Amino acid sequence: MKTIYYTLFFILFVSSCGTKKSNINSNQINLCETIFQNYYVGSSKKSIRLIKNYEDYKSIFLGFRAKKIPYVDFNKSNVLVINMGENKTTGFIVEASKLIEDNGKIILIFKEIYQPKENAIANKSYRPISIFKINSKKEIIIK
Template sequence: MKILTKTVTFIVLLVLIGCGTSKPYISSDKYDVLTGDEFNGASFQFFEIIDSEKEFNMLLQDDLIKKFVKKEDITNSNFILVNLGEKPTTGYTIEVAKLEELQDKIIVTLVENAPSKKDDIQQITTKPYCVVRIKSKKPLEIKTPE
C-alpha cells in the first residue's frame, strides 16, 4: 500500500511540474504578479522595492521568477517583494488593489485579504508573499490601507 501511495504521489507531482505555466499569475498593462504563495515568505511583514541591479540579479537567479524576467527588465520596470508575515491559517492573499500613475511617480495600493468564512481554511501557520513587476521606472510609493 505504501508503494502505491508513493507512486501515485510521484505521478501527481510530475503532472503538476509538467503543467507549469510560463505566464505570470496576474497580468495587466501596468503590472504583473510574477509569483507568490502562502508558505515561502518571511516571518515578519514588509515590502521592498527592488530597483537596484544587485537586488534584481537575485530575482534572475530565482527559479520561479527567472522565466518571467529578462536582464534588460531592470531598465524599464521596478519590482516589489511583498511579505505578509506569519498568519495563523491558510487563505491570506495579497492584492494590488490600485495602481495610479502620476506624472512623477506611481502609487501602488496593496491590500491584505483575510480568508472568508466560506473558504476551506486550515489551522496552520503560513507566510504569504508575492513578487510584483511594475511596468515603469518611475519612483514608487506604496500604500497599505489602515
C-alpha cells in the same frame, strides 16, 4: 443523447459565467503585473522591498528554491516584493487594487485577499508573499 445534454449544459454554464471586474483599467494593468504569489514561502517578518537589479531579484527566488525565475528587464522595470509576515489563523495574499499615475509617480494601493477559512489547515503557519513587476522606472508610493 446524454452527451448532447451535457455538452449543451456545459456551453450554457460557461457562457453564463461573467468576468471578474477590476478597479484597474487596461493601461494600468500593463504597469503592474503579478509575477508570483504564495501562502507559505514568504518571510516571517512583514516587509516591502523594491528591487532594482537582477542579483537581488534572483536571490528572492533562490531563497524559496523556485525552478524558474520569471524574466524582468531592469532597464525598464522594477520589482516589488511584499512579505506579509507570519499568520497562524488563515492564509492571504496581496493584490493590487488600484494604481494611480500622477506627476511622475506611481501610487499603488493594495488589498489583502483572504483564503476561505474552510480551506485553512489547522496548526499551519502562513507566510504570504506577493511579487509584482512594475513596468516603469518612476518613483513608487505604496498604500
